[in-house]
Amino acid sequence: MAKSLVVVESPAKAKTINKFLGKNFIVKASLGHIRDLPEKRLGVNIKDGFKPHYVTIKGKEKVIRELRKAAQSADKVYLAADPDREGEAICWHIKQALGKLGKPIYRITFNEITGKAIREALKNPGDINLNLVNAQQARRVLDRLVGYQISPILWRNVRKGLSAGRVQSVALRLVCEREEERERFQSQEYWVITAKLVGESGEPFTARLVAIGDRKAEIEGKGFLMDEKEAKAIAEKLKGLTFQVESVKRQTRRQKPPPPFITSRLQQEANRRFRFPARKTMTIAQQLYEGVELGGEGPVGLITYIRTDSTRVADEAIAAVRKVIRESYGSQYLPSKPNVYKSKKGAQDAHEAIRPTYMDRPPDSIKAHLSLDQYRLYNIIWRRFVASQMKPATLQLTTLDISADGHRLRANGSVILFDGFLRAYRGEGSDEEKETLPPLKEGERLELLEVKPEQFFTQPPPRYTEATLIKELEDKGIGRPSTYATIISTLLDRGYVIKEKGYLAPTEIGIMVSRLLIKSFPEIMNVGFTADMEDKLDRIEDGKVDWVEVLREFYSGFRKYLETAPDKIHEAKKEMEEETDEICERCGRKMVIKWGKYGRFLACSGYPECTNAKPIKEEEIVTDQVCDLCGSPMIIKTGRYGRFLSCSNYPKCKNTKPIGTGVKCPKCGGELVERRSKRGKTFYGCSNYPECDYAVWNKPVNKGCPKCGFPFLLERRSKGKAHLACPNEGCDYVEG
Ligand SMILES: [Zn+2]
Ligand SMILES: [Zn+2]
Ligand SMILES: [Zn+2]
Ligand SMILES: [Zn+2]
The missing domain is CATH 3.40.50.140 (Rossmann fold)
Structure with missing residues (x-):
């Protein structure tokens, strides 16, 4: 047969x-x-x-x-x-x-x-299903038209080898705009003043100063815009006051479980927890879906299909997970009816959420057969699915207001009354990690044990991580389960974006391409237009619109931009020029910063009469440090973000690092390194930034305080003379 x-x-x-x-x-x-x-x-x-x-x-x-x-x-x-x-x-x-x-x-x-x-x-x-095929063809042709027709314009007018792409160019724009926001950001000094208090129970707790008379804390309700002198004066004043509990407010809050994973959320969560790039998450998820060898029985497909935006779950899988919850956690964790989640509008509900296929294979039972990464991913998929069908958690939140002669302090507590789904899965931003408060009642007198003023600086919006960029794309309706990972890896592969400690930063070339495209192809770079196009592709898939019609409509607009693009690119390049104070040594006119093939350079503003041009001068100071990659001496260079150490063997060796002080961070043990604030002022921050935000304005010197034992001193200047002072609050040691 x-x-x-x-x-x-x-x-x-x-x-x-x-x-x-x-x-x-x-x-x-x-x-x-x-x-x-x-x-x-x-x-x-x-x-x-x-x-x-x-x-x-x-x-x-x-x-x-x-x-x-x-x-x-x-x-x-x-x-x-x-x-x-x-x-x-x-x-x-x-x-x-x-x-x-x-x-x-x-x-x-x-x-x-x-x-x-x-x-x-x-x-x-x-x-x-020809509708699905046509949606794919439309996408393929659109991407081809955009890529193939824009790229040569960039080659002729900017630099060979550049490329543009539908969707990823908008993603590039988002990354660049975030960077601009960060550069515009003006950091402000603020102080958070905390008090350690104790009541009748004898159990100390901490509260934050939230108001001074009518003045409420300006920064997130807890930070005051003030300088060190003012902060210390307030701290001093608090020491003489009497503290009393003004009100105790308790409320019960239910925290609902998260829905089971869809592609974007799985990518975000794996990036947040394990720092997996989206592409890596997809590779590993693909292995789990296609089948993993589990000892003698041959390959087993452990999870459902991995490209999905649906949170739907098959009835049999619900029955299976309810059995697991009852048996492993107890029936008090099982809601009387299954939890139902709404997929977002337009989701493909022929699909299901990403979930385990065999509920009789808990992660630990097959751990021996999985790679570490497979296990990690399978484990969160499993736990998230189980949690999605468990009862909500119940928390008791306490807000304690304390008054002290016109000053108001606040303490927040949170107690888990019933852990519910948290037994199986804890996601981001769960409230349950806040501290507990001792029992206190209204009118109770409190004794002040300690006041601590702490200095902070307001932070610009953070750069995107892969997780937050995918979230942003998803929220804006750009990209689909099958494309998020590719969008990001394309930006990285093209060198438009680089990853710094897990954060996505645009390169100079990336910034330039983004600006040129915004000017020359405003629709391609428009978030709404791109989201609308994704929507049209979905409608082709549903058989509601004709794919050739969608292409025709797109192209009639696109063709016009193709014609005007070369002029627009020249205009944009002109607009991107920046004045400098440097004088052209050939003709005496001012030099300007222009954007060329390889990024920024200095050119005479008298062009084309004067053709003087040169690279932007970088101060180069040779240090006695050697490169830990190639052994060449390191030199100090000045870049967009202040001074840094770079290997003198550049471009063969691309090693760079911040200028260290050799002084350890007192908060986390990292090294304090030289950095520059947005206003251009040099300061010294922890090398583990952004994980650690310790920073001082004065240069730290690796010499312990002989009076109090603090591990380093700060260099201060007054009347042109440098002296060393102890940064430890309450220690007045000064030398020199
Ligand atoms: Zn000149
Ligand atoms: Zn080197
Ligand atoms: Zn640190
Ligand atoms: Zn000291």
Whole structure:
């Protein structure tokens, strides 16, 4: 009897499926797409209804031959690529490549690679869904038009090798705009004054000063914009006052469990917890979905399909997780009815949330067979799913107001009355980590044990991490479960954005490309326009609009921008010029900073009469430090963010580091390094910033205080003379 052929896209998936199908089937892998637009040509016939010209992907001829051969001797063919646009398109291309076979070619889909799901799919074979295929084609053609037609304009007018892309260029804009916000930000000094108090219970607690007379704390209700002198005077004054509990407010709050994971949330959470880049999360999730070898039984698909924006859960999975909750946590954690989560508007509810496929395989039972990263990801998917079907947690929040002669202090406490889903999963920003307060009653007198004024500086909005950028994209309706990871990795690969300690920072080239594109292709760089286009692709998928119509409409606007782009780019470059105080040594006119092929440089403002140009001068001071990568001496350079150490072997060695003081951070043990505030003032902050925010204005010197033992002294200048003073509050040691 002839066998049936099942075609999937990956060998790992083929192996997992094979296990369930028995000897009447053969399973083959296409290794992803087999046909695509040509590499070196546009491959889209704009005049003929945007008809794409597909070619066989290089190296895939052999795969196609093998699939054809297998199909010829099979009685039926089942195309079983992943259940989304990309998978549907893979199946469609394979069907085209197989040609007329005179036998049925079916499309089957399943959300999880389990025996039951596959048998179910084989019982209900269908046809290829052309709406999904067309949504994929529209996306592919749009991206191709944008990439292929904008990039050459950038090459001719800026620099060879640059590229633009639909969606990722808007993401670049977001990263650049955040950077501009940060540069505009003016940091302000503020002080937080805390008091350690004790009441009748004898158990001390801390409260923060929140108001001085009518003056409320300006920064987040707890920080006062003031200098050291004022802060210390207030602290001193508090010491002489009597403190009394004015009010105790208690309220009970229910904290609901989070929904099970969708792609974007899984990427965010894995980035936040394990610092996984989105691409890494997807690679590992793909392994868990396609099948992991669990000892003797062969590969097992441990989670459901990983590209989804739906929080829907199959009824059987709900029944299985409720059983786990009852048995592992107890029925007091099980709500009487399953929790139901609404997916966001437009989500593909044919999909399900990302959840474990076998609720009888808890993470620890298979830990030995998983890599550490697989285990970590499976563990949070498991726990999040279990938590999503548990009862809410109940917290008791206490707000304590204390008065002291017109001053008001506040203490907050939080006690978990019932932990509910928190037993299984703790997410970001859970309230439960605040401190507990001793029992106190209104009118109770308190004794002051200690007052502590602490200096802080307001912080600019943080740069995006992969997690927060994905969240921003998601909130703005840009990107889809299948594209978030690619958007970010493309920006990094192109060198438009770099990662610094997990944070995304634009490079000079990235900033330039973003600004030029905003000016020349405002629609491509517009968040609303891009979100609207994603929406249209969704509507093509739902069969509500015609894909060629969407392309035609897009292109009629885009074509006009293509025509005006070269002029707009020149205008934008002109606008980006910055004046300097440097005088051109050839003609006496002022030099300006211009943006060229390799970023910023100095050029004479008399151009084209005077063609004087030179790199922006960087002060270079050779130090006695050596590079820990290549052993060359390190030199001090001045960049956009102040002075830093750079390897003198640059560009062969790109090692850089902040200028250290050799003085340890008293807060965390990091090193205090030289930095520059937004206003250009030099200060000394912890090398572990932003994790540690310790900073001082004066230069720390590695010499302990002989009077109080504080680990370092600060260099102070008065009347042109330097002396060393102890930074320890309450110690008056000064030398020199
Ligand atoms: Zn000149
Ligand atoms: Zn080096
Ligand atoms: Zn520190
Ligand atoms: Zn001292």
